[in-house]
Amino acid sequence: MMKIIPPLLVLLLYGCAHFSGSNSLYTEFAKYKTSVDESRLIDSYPLYFDPLLTGNIDIDNPSTASQLEFSKYMTREITHYEEVRNSKGCLTVNGVGSEDNPIAFYIEYKNIDNKWLISDIDVSFLDEIKEYKRKALCPSQTRVE
Numbered sequence: 001m002m003k004i005i006p007p008l009l010v011l012l013l014y015g016c017a018h019f020s021g022s023n024s025l026y027t028e029f030a031k032y033k034t035s036v037d038e039s040r041l042i043d044s045y046p047l048y049f050d051p052l053l054t055g056n057i058d059i060d061n062p063s064t065a066s067q068l069e070f071s072k073y074m075t076r077e078i079t080h081y082e083e084v085r086n087s088k089g090c091l092t093v094n095g096v097g098s099e100d101n102p103i104a105f106y107i108e109y110k111n112i113d114n115k116w117l118i119s120d121i122d123v124s125f126l127d128e129i130k131e132y133k134r135k136a137l138c139p140s141q142t143r144v145e
Contacts, residue, residue, distance in 0.1 A: 025082040025091040025109050028116045033071045041069055050110055050119040070123050074103050078129075083136035087111040090138040102126040108138040 023031075032048040035041045041048075042059060045068055057064050074095040082091045089109040097103050108120040122139035126132070133142070 023116065025084065025089045025107070025116055026080050026093075028109065029071075029080075029091055029093065029107065032118070036069045036071050041065075047115075048118055050112065050117040053119055070105065070121055073097055073123055074105065079132065079134075081134065081136040084109075088138075089116065090136040090141075092133050092136050094132040097125075102129045102131065104132060104142075106133075106137050106139045106142045108140070 028048070032041075035044050035048065042065060045054060045059070049068070054068075057068075059065065074093070075098050077093055077095040080091065080093045082089060087110060089111070091105075091107040091109065093105040093107070095103055095105075102125075104124045104126060106122040106124065107118055109116045110119040111117075120139045122143050124142060
């Protein structure tokens with residue numbers, strides 16, 4: 001009986017650690033994208049964006065709405081990569097635009113009150129598909145200053 005308890009304890013602990021209630025970054029991105037596709041983002045953007053990023057925006061400004069709906073630039077996704085460390089995560093989404101032009105999104109997420117929220121975004125219009133990154137990167141790692 002003692003030999004069975006340690007493996008069961010490990011499985012139980014793994015199950016508890018694994019079930020954290022928080023989705024993957026890509027799952028959160030997919031929810032955001034659905035909101036954009038269904039034209040609901042203007043009402044629901046606080047569900048997807050860090051308040052520090054959107055706190056002083058004028059939501060009635062068409063330019064602001066366009067920036068919040070950055071996912072519309074990509075018409076087809078090809079690959080994605082994510083990495084989470086503590087309360088910060090990076091998501092890279094590679095895809096193409098309406099003219100099959102390569103595009104990459106580099107998105108930083110912060111875990112705020114057990115919810116992954118977008119805290120920074122870099123949309124990169126690439127020259128060639130071979131420029132796609134094959135790992136998760138945050139905008140601070142890709143942005144050209």
